[in-house]
Amino acid sequence: MIDHNGRKIDYLRISVTDRCNLRCKYCMPDGIRSVPMSQILTFEEILAIVRETAAIGIRCVRLTGGEPLVRLGMPDLVRKLKRVPGIEKVTMTTNGILLQEYLPALTGSGLDAVNISLDTMDRAQYRAITGTDGLDTVLRAISAACASGLRVKVNAVSLALGEDNIRALISLAKDLPVDIRFIEMMPIGYGRDFPVADSKDRIIEMVEKEARPKDFHEDPEGICRSRFGVVDHRTLLNQLQRMYPGMKKDDSVHGFGPAVYYSIPGYRGSLGLISAIHGKFCDSCNRVRLTSQGFLKTCLCYDEGTDLRAVLRSGLPEGEMHRILRERLYRAIYEKPDAHCFEMPEKITEKAGMSAIGG
Structure with a gap:
């Protein structure tokens, strides 16, 4: 359907659970409590919402969490979503820990594509970020997903982990048909504790305003970083162009999302940047989100939503409901x-974390 700004909204991201089997520091660190399952949408409630959204123009559904594969029955949900009239694609975002186990059932159910979250190829860094030692498991899942014929993308939050880590992640696209996408940290939930130092001028401005010069530094490569280890995408793009001189803009269609893609000579996969802060794409945003508790959110930035669970559980006659x-x-x-x-962080009203909203 078309919204009041003339944007075509055809993409629904559905969080099927707020639970996860990792404890990533910027998303769901230790100590986060999950809500009771009675407050989580049932699969039938999810399907009811998808049928109605498909009737008004939603064409692609992405299943997220938390970690979607910790919820039992996901292949069956995929199969039923694929049968909803109007839905053209059903995809999933996962941390990859359980993916290889469920891959045959998911592909057999018609899953079209999978995004796998992986921020680093360094085992110690992976353990520090996620709280687990699952790097090899995720790498095997990436290879298996590619071999299965699924369209595969790897999502890496742009943490300042060094040039070697960037090269290691991008090397996955050398021999595998996988897109490597760097995602700019968004100041939502625990992401607020990872501020982006976007430029030297901005650093000076923030230091003068807040008198916190220790929070920012410029490293020997001239990259502006915060003490929390986040690098912005204007800096990252310059760094990538220096590392890969033959890198060129790739205008082919890679999916329903906002990533800007680049090709590297000799690589099977592409490189993508999702720059929510420094490449603001709101004028072409095509998505809405359904939280695991049934709230429809039309923008991550604001503490606003439409309670659809209340309608589904209202007890009204089915037609009226x-x-x-x-x-x-x-x-x-x-x-x-x-x-x-x-x-403008002072204007952000959303207080929930990404695991509660849906990644």
Whole structure:
């Protein structure tokens, strides 16, 4: 459907759970409590919402979490989503720990593509970030997913882990048909503790304003970093162009998302940048999100949502319930905010973490 800004909204991201089997520091560190399962949407409730969204123009569904594969029955949900009239693609974002185990059932159910989260190829760094020693498991899952014929993308949050780590991640695309995508940290939930130092001028401005010069430094390569270890994508792109002189813009279609892609001579896969802060793409945003508790969120930045679970559990006659559900969906999507304000943290109203909203 078309929202009030003329944007075509055809992509629904569904969090099927707030639980995860990793403890990534910027997403779901130790101590986060999960909500009771009674508050989580059932698969039938998810399907009811998807049928209504498909009727008003949603064409692609992505299953997320938490970690979606910790919830039992995911292949069956994929199979049922694929049968919903109007839905053209069903994809999944996973940390990869359980992917190889479920891969035959998922591909047999019709899963179209998978995004695998992997921030580093260094075993010690992986353990420090995630709290587990699962790097080899994830690497095997990436190879198995490629061999299965699925379209595979690897998502790496742009942590300042060094040039060697960047090269190691991108090397996966040398021999495998996999897109390596660097995602700029968004200031949501625990991501607020990882501020981006975007330029030398901005560093000076922030230091003068807040008198915290120790928070920022410029490393020997001239890369502006925060003490929390995040690098912005304008800096990253310059670094990548220096590392890969033959890198060229790739304008071919890679999916429903906002990534800007580049090709590297001799590589089977591509390199992508998702720059929510320094490459703001709100004017072409095509997505909405459904949290595991049934709230439809039309922008990550704001503490606003439409409670669809309340409609589904209202006890109204089925026909009336579906009419109200579709009306609320249509109104919420039509009124989708013009843009986020991540570049102005004081205006961000969302308090929940990404594991609660859906990654």
